[in-house]
Amino acid sequence: MKKLLSTVCTAALLTLSCGGALSQNYPTKPVKIIVPFGPGGFTDVVARILGVKLSESLGQPVVIENKPGAGSMIGSDQVAKSAPDGHTLLIVSSTHVISPWIYKTLPYDPIKAFTPVTKLVDSPYVLLTNPKVPVKNVQEFIALAKSKPNDIHYASSGNGSAQHLIGGLFASMTKTQLKHVPYRSSSAAATDLVAGVVESSFAGVPNALAQVPNGRLNALAVTSAKRIPQLPNVPTMQEAGVPGYDATIWLAMLAPAGTPASIVNRLNSDIAKIMSSPETQKAMYEAGVEVSLSTPAALSQLMVSELDKWGKVAKEAGITLE
Known part of the structure:
Protein backbone atom coordinates (compact mmCIF):
# COMPACT_ATOMS: atom_id res chain seq x y z
CA MET A 1 0.00 0.00 0.00
CA LYS A 2 2.82 2.40 0.87
CA LYS A 3 4.47 1.62 -2.45
CA LEU A 4 1.18 2.27 -4.28
CA LEU A 5 0.67 5.59 -2.50
CA SER A 6 4.23 6.57 -3.27
CA THR A 7 3.68 5.80 -6.97
CA VAL A 8 0.43 7.78 -7.05
CA CYS A 9 1.98 10.77 -5.31
CA THR A 10 4.98 10.70 -7.65
CA ALA A 11 2.66 10.63 -10.68
CA ALA A 12 0.61 13.52 -9.27
CA LEU A 13 3.73 15.58 -8.62
CA LEU A 14 4.99 14.88 -12.11
CA THR A 15 1.62 15.96 -13.55
CA LEU A 16 1.67 19.19 -11.59
CA SER A 17 5.29 19.75 -12.51
CA CYS A 18 4.60 19.17 -16.21
CA GLY A 19 1.54 21.39 -16.08
CA GLY A 20 3.57 24.15 -14.47
CA ALA A 21 6.34 23.77 -17.01
CA LEU A 22 3.84 23.93 -19.87
CA SER A 23 2.37 27.11 -18.44
CA GLN A 24 5.76 28.76 -17.95
CA ASN A 25 6.89 27.94 -21.48
CA TYR A 26 3.51 28.44 -23.17
CA PRO A 27 3.18 29.23 -25.96
CA THR A 28 6.20 27.73 -27.72
CA LYS A 29 4.85 28.19 -31.27
CA PRO A 30 2.06 30.01 -33.14
CA VAL A 31 -1.44 29.58 -31.65
CA LYS A 32 -4.23 28.59 -34.01
CA ILE A 33 -7.82 29.65 -33.33
CA ILE A 34 -10.32 27.62 -35.32
CA VAL A 35 -13.55 29.41 -36.28
CA PRO A 36 -16.04 26.72 -37.36
CA PHE A 37 -17.90 29.20 -39.59
CA GLY A 38 -17.07 31.04 -42.79
CA PRO A 39 -15.39 34.47 -42.88
CA GLY A 40 -17.46 37.61 -42.43
CA GLY A 41 -19.88 36.44 -39.74
CA PHE A 42 -19.83 37.82 -36.22
CA THR A 43 -17.95 34.78 -34.86
CA ASP A 44 -15.17 35.44 -37.37
CA VAL A 45 -15.18 39.18 -36.65
CA VAL A 46 -14.82 38.63 -32.89
CA ALA A 47 -12.07 36.05 -33.41
CA ARG A 48 -10.03 38.43 -35.55
CA ILE A 49 -10.39 41.35 -33.14
CA LEU A 50 -9.31 39.12 -30.27
CA GLY A 51 -6.56 37.40 -32.24
CA VAL A 52 -4.57 40.57 -32.87
CA LYS A 53 -4.44 41.50 -29.19
CA LEU A 54 -3.91 37.92 -28.00
CA SER A 55 -0.87 37.63 -30.24
CA GLU A 56 0.65 40.65 -28.51
CA SER A 57 -0.18 39.22 -25.09
CA LEU A 58 1.17 35.70 -25.76
CA GLY A 59 4.22 36.81 -27.71
CA GLN A 60 3.45 34.42 -30.54
CA PRO A 61 1.48 34.77 -33.81
CA VAL A 62 -2.21 33.93 -33.46
CA VAL A 63 -3.63 32.51 -36.68
CA ILE A 64 -7.38 32.55 -37.34
CA GLU A 65 -8.47 29.61 -39.49
CA ASN A 66 -12.03 29.27 -40.82
CA LYS A 67 -13.33 25.69 -40.98
CA PRO A 68 -17.04 26.03 -41.85
CA GLY A 69 -19.52 23.26 -42.45
CA ALA A 70 -22.01 20.84 -40.86
CA GLY A 71 -23.33 23.30 -38.30
CA SER A 72 -19.82 24.00 -36.91
CA MET A 73 -19.00 20.29 -36.49
CA ILE A 74 -16.08 20.17 -38.96
CA GLY A 75 -14.00 22.80 -37.18
CA SER A 76 -15.02 21.65 -33.72
CA ASP A 77 -14.07 18.06 -34.48
CA GLN A 78 -10.61 19.18 -35.59
CA VAL A 79 -10.01 20.91 -32.26
CA ALA A 80 -11.46 18.01 -30.26
CA LYS A 81 -8.81 15.76 -31.83
CA SER A 82 -5.95 18.26 -31.42
CA ALA A 83 -3.17 18.07 -28.85
CA PRO A 84 -4.28 19.57 -25.49
CA ASP A 85 -1.35 21.95 -25.27
CA GLY A 86 -3.09 25.31 -25.77
CA HIS A 87 -1.81 25.79 -29.31
CA THR A 88 -5.11 24.89 -31.00
CA LEU A 89 -8.19 26.69 -29.70
CA LEU A 90 -11.81 26.96 -30.79
CA ILE A 91 -14.31 29.80 -30.78
CA VAL A 92 -17.85 28.45 -30.69
CA SER A 93 -21.30 29.95 -30.70
CA SER A 94 -24.52 28.62 -29.21
CA THR A 95 -24.52 26.32 -32.26
CA HIS A 96 -22.07 24.15 -30.31
CA VAL A 97 -24.84 23.02 -27.96
CA ILE A 98 -27.53 23.07 -30.67
CA SER A 99 -25.90 20.56 -33.02
CA PRO A 100 -26.39 17.54 -30.70
CA TRP A 101 -30.16 18.04 -30.98
CA ILE A 102 -30.15 18.65 -34.74
CA TYR A 103 -27.86 15.90 -36.02
CA LYS A 104 -28.34 12.22 -35.30
CA THR A 105 -24.64 11.69 -34.61
CA LEU A 106 -21.70 13.88 -33.61
CA PRO A 107 -18.03 12.83 -33.89
CA TYR A 108 -17.37 14.32 -30.44
CA ASP A 109 -19.10 15.05 -27.14
CA PRO A 110 -19.81 18.83 -27.04
CA ILE A 111 -19.13 18.95 -23.30
CA LYS A 112 -16.62 16.20 -22.50
CA ALA A 113 -14.39 16.68 -25.57
CA PHE A 114 -13.46 20.24 -24.64
CA THR A 115 -12.00 22.32 -21.84
CA PRO A 116 -13.86 25.62 -21.27
CA VAL A 117 -11.64 28.70 -21.33
CA THR A 118 -13.97 31.71 -21.20
CA LYS A 119 -17.20 33.11 -22.49
CA LEU A 120 -16.52 36.05 -24.81
CA VAL A 121 -19.61 37.96 -25.96
CA ASP A 122 -23.38 37.97 -26.26
CA SER A 123 -25.29 39.09 -29.34
CA PRO A 124 -28.83 39.05 -30.64
CA THR A 223 -34.23 38.69 -31.30
CA SER A 224 -33.19 39.79 -27.80
CA ALA A 225 -35.49 40.85 -24.97
CA LYS A 226 -34.05 44.40 -25.08
CA ARG A 227 -33.28 46.75 -27.94
CA ILE A 228 -29.64 47.13 -28.88
CA PRO A 229 -27.79 50.48 -28.94
CA GLN A 230 -26.42 49.89 -32.43
CA LEU A 231 -29.96 49.76 -33.87
CA PRO A 232 -32.01 51.77 -31.35
CA ASN A 233 -35.03 52.23 -33.64
CA VAL A 234 -35.44 48.53 -34.34
CA PRO A 235 -37.99 46.91 -31.99
CA THR A 236 -37.53 43.63 -30.16
CA MET A 237 -39.44 40.64 -31.41
CA GLN A 238 -41.67 40.88 -28.36
CA GLU A 239 -42.40 44.56 -29.03
CA ALA A 240 -43.17 43.58 -32.63
CA GLY A 241 -45.90 41.19 -31.55
CA VAL A 242 -44.23 37.84 -30.85
CA PRO A 243 -44.61 37.47 -27.06
CA GLY A 244 -42.02 35.36 -25.27
CA TYR A 245 -39.51 35.38 -28.10
CA ASP A 246 -35.96 35.83 -26.77
CA ALA A 247 -32.92 34.31 -28.46
CA THR A 248 -29.52 35.79 -27.65
CA ILE A 249 -26.43 34.02 -28.96
CA TRP A 250 -23.13 33.73 -27.12
CA LEU A 251 -19.57 33.07 -28.23
CA ALA A 252 -16.96 31.27 -26.14
CA MET A 253 -13.43 29.93 -26.36
CA LEU A 254 -12.73 26.24 -25.81
CA ALA A 255 -9.60 24.10 -25.80
CA PRO A 256 -9.26 20.33 -26.29
CA ALA A 257 -10.13 18.19 -23.29
CA GLY A 258 -7.14 17.64 -21.04
CA THR A 259 -5.57 21.06 -21.57
CA PRO A 260 -3.68 21.88 -18.34
CA ALA A 261 -5.44 24.24 -15.96
CA SER A 262 -2.33 26.43 -15.87
CA ILE A 263 -2.66 27.14 -19.60
CA VAL A 264 -6.44 27.61 -19.38
CA ASN A 265 -6.03 30.10 -16.54
CA ARG A 266 -3.31 31.98 -18.45
CA LEU A 267 -5.60 32.29 -21.49
CA ASN A 268 -8.58 33.27 -19.35
CA SER A 269 -6.60 36.00 -17.59
CA ASP A 270 -5.05 37.39 -20.79
CA ILE A 271 -8.37 37.41 -22.64
CA ALA A 272 -10.13 39.11 -19.72
CA LYS A 273 -7.58 41.96 -19.82
CA ILE A 274 -7.87 42.26 -23.61
CA MET A 275 -11.66 42.22 -23.71
CA SER A 276 -11.95 44.69 -20.82
CA SER A 277 -9.80 47.34 -22.48
CA PRO A 278 -11.63 50.42 -23.87
CA GLU A 279 -10.13 49.82 -27.32
CA THR A 280 -11.45 46.27 -27.54
CA GLN A 281 -14.79 47.22 -26.01
CA LYS A 282 -15.20 49.86 -28.73
CA ALA A 283 -14.28 47.38 -31.47
CA MET A 284 -16.75 44.83 -30.13
CA TYR A 285 -19.50 47.44 -29.91
CA GLU A 286 -18.89 48.40 -33.52
CA ALA A 287 -19.06 44.71 -34.42
CA GLY A 288 -22.50 44.57 -32.82
CA VAL A 289 -21.67 42.36 -29.84
CA GLU A 290 -21.48 42.90 -26.07
CA VAL A 291 -18.47 41.69 -24.11
CA SER A 292 -19.54 39.06 -21.57
CA LEU A 293 -16.73 37.18 -19.81
CA SER A 294 -16.71 34.23 -17.43
CA THR A 295 -14.53 31.85 -15.50
CA PRO A 296 -13.91 28.41 -17.02
CA ALA A 297 -16.22 26.90 -14.40
CA ALA A 298 -19.03 29.34 -15.16
CA LEU A 299 -18.71 28.62 -18.88
CA SER A 300 -18.95 24.91 -18.18
CA GLN A 301 -22.21 25.47 -16.29
CA LEU A 302 -23.54 27.71 -19.07
CA MET A 303 -22.85 25.09 -21.74
CA VAL A 304 -24.67 22.39 -19.80
CA SER A 305 -27.72 24.59 -19.18
CA GLU A 306 -27.77 25.85 -22.79
CA LEU A 307 -27.56 22.27 -24.06
CA ASP A 308 -30.80 21.56 -22.23
CA LYS A 309 -32.46 24.82 -23.32
CA TRP A 310 -31.76 24.47 -27.04
CA GLY A 311 -32.73 20.80 -26.96
CA LYS A 312 -36.21 21.84 -25.94
CA VAL A 313 -36.30 24.57 -28.61
CA ALA A 314 -35.19 22.15 -31.34
CA LYS A 315 -37.85 19.67 -30.31
CA GLU A 316 -40.60 22.29 -30.22
CA ALA A 317 -39.53 23.75 -33.58
CA GLY A 318 -39.32 20.27 -35.08
CA ILE A 319 -35.82 20.74 -36.54
CA THR A 320 -33.81 17.58 -37.25
CA LEU A 321 -31.14 16.72 -39.81
CA GLU A 322 -29.50 13.53 -41.00
Missing part, protein backbone atom coordinates in the same frame (compact mmCIF):
# COMPACT_ATOMS: atom_id res chain seq x y z
CA TYR A 125 -29.76 38.37 -34.25
CA VAL A 126 -31.80 40.66 -36.49
CA LEU A 127 -34.70 39.69 -38.74
CA LEU A 128 -33.69 41.23 -42.07
CA THR A 129 -35.69 41.39 -45.31
CA ASN A 130 -34.87 42.42 -48.84
CA PRO A 131 -36.45 45.81 -49.64
CA LYS A 132 -38.43 44.20 -52.46
CA VAL A 133 -40.39 42.17 -49.92
CA PRO A 134 -43.65 44.15 -49.42
CA VAL A 135 -43.57 44.33 -45.61
CA LYS A 136 -42.66 47.07 -43.15
CA ASN A 137 -42.88 45.21 -39.85
CA VAL A 138 -42.97 41.75 -38.28
CA GLN A 139 -46.74 41.44 -38.30
CA GLU A 140 -46.86 42.14 -42.04
CA PHE A 141 -44.06 39.61 -42.55
CA ILE A 142 -46.03 36.99 -40.61
CA ALA A 143 -49.16 37.74 -42.63
CA LEU A 144 -47.22 37.42 -45.89
CA ALA A 145 -45.67 34.12 -44.80
CA LYS A 146 -49.06 32.71 -43.83
CA SER A 147 -50.53 33.75 -47.18
CA LYS A 148 -47.68 31.97 -49.03
CA PRO A 149 -46.72 28.82 -47.08
CA ASN A 150 -43.13 27.70 -47.89
CA ASP A 151 -42.76 30.45 -50.51
CA ILE A 152 -40.90 32.83 -48.18
CA HIS A 153 -37.28 31.77 -47.68
CA TYR A 154 -34.88 32.55 -44.85
CA ALA A 155 -31.12 32.19 -45.31
CA SER A 156 -28.72 30.93 -42.67
CA SER A 157 -25.05 30.09 -42.28
CA GLY A 158 -25.85 26.39 -42.57
CA ASN A 159 -27.95 23.48 -41.40
CA GLY A 160 -27.92 23.28 -37.64
CA SER A 161 -26.57 26.81 -37.21
CA ALA A 162 -27.93 29.25 -34.65
CA GLN A 163 -29.48 31.21 -37.52
CA HIS A 164 -31.28 28.06 -38.62
CA LEU A 165 -32.69 27.34 -35.18
CA ILE A 166 -33.63 30.95 -34.46
CA GLY A 167 -35.60 31.00 -37.72
CA GLY A 168 -37.19 27.69 -36.83
CA LEU A 169 -38.16 29.04 -33.42
CA PHE A 170 -39.76 32.08 -35.08
CA ALA A 171 -41.72 29.88 -37.50
CA SER A 172 -42.85 27.65 -34.65
CA MET A 173 -43.98 30.52 -32.41
CA THR A 174 -45.75 32.41 -35.21
CA LYS A 175 -47.21 29.28 -36.83
CA THR A 176 -45.74 30.17 -40.21
CA GLN A 177 -44.11 27.91 -42.79
CA LEU A 178 -40.81 29.45 -43.87
CA LYS A 179 -38.41 27.69 -46.25
CA HIS A 180 -34.91 27.37 -44.83
CA VAL A 181 -31.98 27.94 -47.24
CA PRO A 182 -28.58 26.95 -45.80
CA TYR A 183 -25.32 28.60 -46.94
CA ARG A 184 -21.70 27.90 -46.04
CA SER A 185 -21.37 31.21 -44.21
CA SER A 186 -23.50 34.07 -42.91
CA SER A 187 -21.76 36.49 -45.29
CA ALA A 188 -22.76 34.31 -48.26
CA ALA A 189 -26.32 34.26 -46.94
CA ALA A 190 -26.28 38.05 -46.60
CA THR A 191 -24.98 38.45 -50.15
CA ASP A 192 -27.92 36.50 -51.60
CA LEU A 193 -30.33 38.34 -49.33
CA VAL A 194 -29.12 41.69 -50.67
CA ALA A 195 -29.37 40.32 -54.22
CA GLY A 196 -32.96 39.24 -53.62
CA VAL A 197 -32.29 35.52 -54.11
CA VAL A 198 -33.89 34.94 -50.70
CA GLU A 199 -36.43 37.13 -48.95
CA SER A 200 -35.22 37.11 -45.36
CA SER A 201 -32.60 36.06 -42.83
CA PHE A 202 -32.07 36.04 -39.09
CA ALA A 203 -28.61 37.58 -39.30
CA GLY A 204 -25.90 38.66 -36.91
CA VAL A 205 -25.67 42.32 -35.98
CA PRO A 206 -22.46 42.89 -38.05
CA ASN A 207 -24.30 41.88 -41.22
CA ALA A 208 -27.20 44.13 -40.28
CA LEU A 209 -24.92 47.10 -39.59
CA ALA A 210 -23.24 46.60 -42.97
CA GLN A 211 -26.49 46.68 -44.95
CA VAL A 212 -29.33 48.37 -43.04
CA PRO A 213 -28.02 51.97 -42.80
CA ASN A 214 -27.49 52.14 -46.57
CA GLY A 215 -30.98 50.81 -47.29
CA ARG A 216 -29.88 47.55 -48.90
CA LEU A 217 -31.80 45.58 -46.27
CA ASN A 218 -34.64 46.30 -43.86
CA ALA A 219 -34.42 45.42 -40.17
CA LEU A 220 -37.77 44.31 -38.74
CA ALA A 221 -36.80 43.22 -35.22
CA VAL A 222 -33.97 42.09 -32.96
